[in-house]
Amino acid sequence: MTTSDGLRIKRNLNALVEFSKAVNSSLDLEFILNNLLLTCMGKFFATKGAIAINENGNLKLKVSKGVDSDYTENFPVLTMKDVIDETGNFISITESGSFICSELIQASDKNLGLIFLGDKLNKTPYSSEDIQFLKTILNISATAIQNSLVINELKKVNHSLDTRINRLNSLFELSKEFGLFAESAKVVKLLVYSIIGQFMISKYAVIIFENNELNIIETKFPSAELNKYLDKNEFENIDSYIGADKLKSRYSSLFDLGVELIVPMQLQGKTKGIILLGGRASKQSYINNEIEFIYSVGSLAIISIENKRLFKEELEKHKLEEELDLARDIQKNLLPRNIKQLKNFEITAENISSNQVGGDYFDVIPKDEENCYLAIADVSGKGVPASLLMANLQAFLKSVCKQEISLVEGTAMINDLVSENVTGGKFITFFWASINDTNKTISYVNAGHNPPLLVRNKKIIRLEKGGMILGIMKTKYQYLTETIQLLKDDMLILFTDGITEAMDINQNEYSDKKLEKFVRSLDNKSAKETIDLIQKDVKKFTLGAVQSDDMTLLVVKVK
Amino acid sequence: MTEFNTSTKNIGDVNVVYLKGFLDAHTAPILENAFSSLVEQNKYKLVVNLKDLIYISSAGLGVFMAFIEKIREHNGDIKLSSMNEKVFNIFDLLGFPLLYEIFDNEEDAVKKFSGDKK
Secondary structure, eight states, X not given: OOHXXXXXXXXXXXXXXXXXXXXXXXXXXXXXXXXXXXXXXXXXXXXXXXXXXXXXXXXXXXXXXXXXXXXXXXOOOEEHHHHBOTTSOBOOOOGGGTEEEEEEEEETTEEEEEEEEEOBTTOOOOOHHHHHHHHHHHHHHHHHHHHHHHHHHHHHHHHHHHXXXXXXXXXXXXXXXXTTOOOHHHHHHHHHHHHXXXXXXXXXXXXXXXTTEEEXXXXXXXXXXXXXXXXXXXXTTOOSOBOHHHHHHHOHHHHHHTOOEEEEEEETTEEEEEEEEOOBTTOOOOOHHHHXXXXXXXXXXXXXXXXXXXXXXXXXXXXXXHHHHHHHHHHHHHSOSSOOOOSSEEEEEEEEOOSSOOOEEEEEEEOSSSEEEEEEEEESSOHHHHHXXXXXXXXXHHHHHHSSOOHHHHHHHHHHHHHHHOOTTOOEEEEEEEEETTTTEEEEEEEBOOOOXXXXXXXXXXXXXXXXXXXXXSOOSOOOOEEEEOOTTOEEEEEOHHHHTOBOTTOOBOHHHHHHHHHHHOOSOOHHHHHHHHHHHHHHHHTTOOXXXXXXXXXXXXX | OOOEEEEEEEETTEEEEEEEEEESTTTHHXXXXXXXXXXXXXXXXXXXXXXXXXXXXXXXXXXXXXXXXXXXXXXXXXXXXXXXXXXXXXXXXXXXXXXXXXXXXXXXXXXXXXXXXX
């Protein structure tokens, strides 16, 4: 070995040691590759060089020197299969003619990438000694390259983990907030802020489908256009997201507005709203797990919005029910609670109200020591209007009873008052009578009410004399009246159509016939017993079917 | 306990907004109101000093997104300064440095506005 050979080897070794120190001190891939390439180019006086790294079988150019700046884009598509044959031998390739030497970078059994080198400055070919040295350098750097690749991979994994953690935090945070806010506008605002903050979006819209309408809650797109281009029927039926490609081909008008993603907000599989998003500031397109996140927060928001809506609805229903209860109470209070008993008459009454506020009315109004008025009425319709009209009738009746006027005149007067005060075809069937406790007589006027029954010796007399229903028009013809001498054990039965029209589950009515037959069958019962028995019979007939009308009975037994 | 609050200061025609505490979905409306009122007064040159911001969630970042377009349309900007590492990491994670200028200190951010003018 000559001295110069020795020096050369020493220099080479020095270079190797220095190089090894440099590349192994860093975990920065770019720094290592740069250093590797420059060292090789410097050692071999190569004018061109490039390193490509194996990424899942594909070779990606990472660093290049001495080549045109657009080389990165022109780097051919290469896979590891192109450079290693079936037997595992390396096929030297020198791409585009720019390079004349290529070598594999290997760490243990892994192929990390390729290095390409161009012409030497002195145009001499690469000697086997050169190649040997190159291989040594590559071996030294391989570990460093592999380490840095692992670190890069870890960084990536970490980043995606951080992103997921961040999204989970957002979800958690939103679910907490959505429970607290009362207004859906606020829920939607938080929803959009979370989404646009997470994905750096500046254009968005949130639309909720409500009772056949598109309700644009928030939008940075022009609303007029949205209204024009969004067909509710169509979007109510989407059950998965619509990405940019589909928007471009199917909803080009929306795409032209800048909409790049539509995500449905679903509740129990039904689309209750949609989120429209524009492009991201980073120009990246939306990937699956991002869309999933948007879908999740969207659904979270819609649950909160829907719950609030249902709660409000329930509250209003509750309020309405409370009002109805109140109306029912008021109405009940209009009916007499304690009926004054007379010497010769036993008087009992019963009102069973249905679920709704009905329009049945009865009253027993003492006139003087001897005389007493009985009244029963049924106001058409139900609910609050009917109960108001009934209250009116009661007021009229009470004031008429105080006047010294006949039943006929009184009826005419009440009819006039009612006619003046009703609207919309409402009317009242009305029967009233005056009974005399001394003479045991009854005088009555029937204004279209179901004729009360006078049961005498199992025979029935219907009290039908009278005239027109109250409220149709002002009194034109005088009402008729009749006075009947009552006998001991006569039973007077006043009722409303809630009794005779009570229905069984097959919609059959209890009927006048049944009522008459039943009361004829009763033997010497008291008024109270009669009422109970009639009610029982009706109940037996209806067998628990829900009744829509009030039932009122007023029974007078002559002692 | 105040979870989050903002205060503002004028430096020339630049408004510096100081954020303090936790900026999350719960407190995001506070920042939103602060930005809204500045924009209403046609103040579009904003430096947001995040020195005392302990935490920011994506809802908080969303507020920045919601105003940036309008502010830039009026030749203004939102520049960020003085954020701690934890807060920066969240900004970084979601890619905000692409869209927003972030400065180490408030002075540099304010200066950038006067530099922009030339």
